[in-house]
Amino acid sequence: MSWITKNLWLIPILPLLAAALISVCKQPRRRTAATLAIGSMVFSFLLSCCAFATTLHSEHGGFREVANFDWFSFGTTTLRLGWVLDPLTACMLVMVTFVGTLIFIYSIGYMAHDENFTRFFCFLALFAAAMLGILIANNLLLLFISWELVGLASYLLIGFWFHKPSAAAAAKKAFITTRIGDIGFFIGILWLYSSTGTLLFYDNGAGCLESSALTKLVTETTFAGMAVSTAIAILIFCGAIGKSGQVPLHVWLPDAMEGPTPVSALIHAATMVAAGVFLVARVYPLMEVTAPGLPSVSTALQVVTWIGAITAVFAALIAVAQNDIKRILAYSTVSQLGFMMMGLGMGGVAVGMFHLITHAFFKSLLFLGAGSIIHGCHEEQDIRHMGGLKKYMPLTFATYAIGMMALSGVPFFFSGFWSKDEILHSAFTWQVSKIPFYLAAFGALLTAFYMTRQICYAFFGSYRGHKHPHESPRVMTVPLVLLAIGAIVLGVFGTPAWPAFETYLSGHDAEFDVAKLLRGETLSVMLISICIVAVGIFAAWQLYGRKPVKTADQPDPLEAVNGNVYRWLANRLYIDEFYDATVIRLNAAFAYSADLLDRVLWGGAVRAASLVTLAFAHINRTIDDLFINFGFDESCHNIRRSSGFLSKLQDGQIQNYLRGIGVALATLVLFLIWGCR
Numbered sequence: 001m002s003w004i005t006k007n008l009w010l011i012p013i014l015p016l017l018a019a020a021l022i023s024v025c026k027q028p029r030r031r032t033a034a035t036l037a038i039g040s041m042v043f044s045f046l047l048s049c050c051a052f053a054t055t056l057h058s059e060h061g062g063f064r065e066v067a068n069f070d071w072f073s074f075g076t077t078t079l080r081l082g083w084v085l086d087p088l089t090a091c092m093l094v095m096v097t098f099v100g101t102l103i104f105i106y107s108i109g110y111m112a113h114d115e116n117f118t119r120f121f122c123f124l125a126l127f128a129a130a131m132l133g134i135l136i137a138n139n140l141l142l143l144f145i146s147w148e149l150v151g152l153a154s155y156l157l158i159g160f161w162f163h164k165p166s167a168a169a170a171a172k173k174a175f176i177t178t179r180i181g182d183i184g185f186f187i188g189i190l191w192l193y194s195s196t197g198t199l200l201f202y203d204n205g206a207g208c209l210e211s212s213a214l215t216k217l218v219t220e221t222t223f224a225g226m227a228v229s230t231a232i233a234i235l236i237f238c239g240a241i242g243k244s245g246q247v248p249l250h251v252w253l254p255d256a257m258e259g260p261t262p263v264s265a266l267i268h269a270a271t272m273v274a275a276g277v278f279l280v281a282r283v284y285p286l287m288e289v290t291a292p293g294l295p296s297v298s299t300a301l302q303v304v305t306w307i308g309a310i311t312a313v314f315a316a317l318i319a320v321a322q323n324d325i326k327r328i329l330a331y332s333t334v335s336q337l338g339f340m341m342m343g344l345g346m347g348g349v350a351v352g353m354f355h356l357i358t359h360a361f362f363k364s365l366l367f368l369g370a371g372s373i374i375h376g377c378h379e380e381q382d383i384r385h386m387g388g389l390k391k392y393m394p395l396t397f398a399t400y401a402i403g404m405m406a407l408s409g410v411p412f413f414f415s416g417f418w419s420k421d422e423i424l425h426s427a428f429t430w431q432v433s434k435i436p437f438y439l440a441a442f443g444a445l446l447t448a449f450y451m452t453r454q455i456c457y458a459f460f461g462s463y464r465g466h467k468h469p470h471e472s473p474r475v476m477t478v479p480l481v482l483l484a485i486g487a488i489v490l491g492v493f494g495t496p497a498w499p500a501f502e503t504y505l506s507g508h509d510a511e512f513d514v515a516k517l518l519r520g521e522t523l524s525v526m527l528i529s530i531c532i533v534a535v536g537i538f539a540a541w542q543l544y545g546r547k548p549v550k551t552a553d554q555p556d557p558l559e560a561v562n563g564n565v566y567r568w569l570a571n572r573l574y575i576d577e578f579y580d581a582t583v584i585r586l587n588a589a590f591a592y593s594a595d596l597l598d599r600v601l602w603g604g605a606v607r608a609a610s611l612v613t614l615a616f617a618h619i620n621r622t623i624d625d626l627f628i629n630f631g632f633d634e635s636c637h638n639i640r641r642s643s644g645f646l647s648k649l650q651d652g653q654i655q656n657y658l659r660g661i662g663v664a665l666a667t668l669v670l671f672l673i674w675g676c677r
Helices: 010-023 030-056 087-110 117-136 140-158 165-196 211-219 228-243 252-258 261-270 272-282 284-288 299-319 325-347 349-376 394-408 415-428 435-459 474-494 500-506 514-518 520-545 557-561 563-570 572-649 654-676
Strands: 065-074 077-085
Touching (some): 010 030, 010 117, 030 077, 030 117, 077 087, 077 117, 087 117, 087 272, 087 474, 087 500, 117 261, 140 165, 140 261, 165 211, 165 228, 165 252, 211 284, 228 272, 228 299, 252 261, 261 325, 261 349, 272 325, 299 435, 299 572, 325 435, 349 394, 394 435, 415 474, 520 557, 557 563, 563 572
Antiparallel strands (some): 065 077
16 A cells, blocks of 8 residues: 555545644734645645555556455444545545645735734635545545535535625525535435445455445345345435436525635535535446446436436526626526536546546636736626726736636637537537537537626626726736646546546546547547537627627627526526525425424423323322321321320439329329228
């Protein structure tokens, strides 16, 4: 076992220790807090690079090392935890620590004037530690512990500006909604432990993701003939639905924009929402296993695919009609997470994870770019009150445009094109159905449309705001440049000509072959993808770029095309209102019924029991006073009177004793005289 595997626990422990130290710092200790948080992430990044370098030296079949240990024992059972180092863990560690470090640095400038600067960095470090704990876990329980810590940290960060009612409400909404998915996740954990006797992923052939356990799970059936492996996989996927904002538990994610912009970048790009996709990738052997004789595509992966396809289109439609710059990106994140789930369901771990990695860079770039815009426009978030910013914020515009083109899938120099193209290719060749391909294509078109719309609103035309905008400081723009470079360079590792990322995960050597780009299906899908992007950008440019919006109150050009549809999309298809009218109202009615039941039935029963008890107490008191106490008191009085009389006979006065003897003697003499007669 390599030294880095033995010490892999240091990667999450360093930011956790930083969070603990910052928590005892006073608020004025700004430099100390920032130094501890950023320093811990830098060291974690260096260790992650060491871990990544270690996984590069692997034999055929892939690198994997685990370090398991006994946590505690109860009876004859020992619960074991551990961590795992494999290519999936290593690439995620590098991505999270690198992007996280840039976000931490960016936060110095963005939160410079916040009075709770120190507390903010404490929460950031806790968040990063929890996410890194998820990545290294070789045990589903350890993963779940870190998973819940991510939920706690996200609650603290989303509601960081708790004085705003909307931020407090968004934090509660995120926490409660994700817990709904976590209930299914937890049931799946319990079921998996009950069926296999272990929660270790890999344990020298005895882990729950290894062949012996999978064979047992796939041969056992539960309700409706479903394999136990499928039922457990779907339950675990419920946790991913909540964390990764998939339909129908997506409603928390757009509202998470109420937190500071660095939080949005951290949650929506590198950490929290990526956790759900990573979870599916981590338990992929459980997801894909099928019994002999059944279709090669498992039911669990079909569920993942369909949920992802619906989410990708659903969120993209809503993003088309949003005006808050961060909310557009939020719905874009939901949509892209749907693409990632589609990639996992149809193409495998490499397809879904490659889009996750590329998305982390260009979506972090977009969120931090949005933060730069908001900072430069004096906290303005409505794109209708922007315009012409490319003149005032040239560096922000250049980097934001790179992020926009990467997200839209502009060929050929942007990573998003290659990662999205792999998903489209997997959907095109999926043997179950072609519908996900059409949904993915439509979602890609919408992505290009709403991102071009956003660019036109914010950077082109004339400025429609109230205060003069300005470029952000270097501490905020340098991370944008680094992320922009990543958004371009990463595409090189996932082209069909050189699928380095895929071969890295599988443990094979990548071969460079340009001819693969010209093969039938690959070339066809690539041309379709290019046409989709071109149509989306062209349509948006015709509506928003050719004739820029001149005033903030001018109706949206799309609204003029179809006002009713636009209104539905602007109101997020009224999903939140639907939940308020159904789920929330039903829950409130249930709570009211429970309260009524508690107060009337159970409370009444308790009050009736207390009245009966009081009645018996009064009866008992009456019997006690009139009969028992009276008889007992009289007996005691007689005894006391008798004892008082007897006590007088023994009062210790000698003359009384002599007097008594004299009386007794006289009585005796009289008795004897009387007897002699």
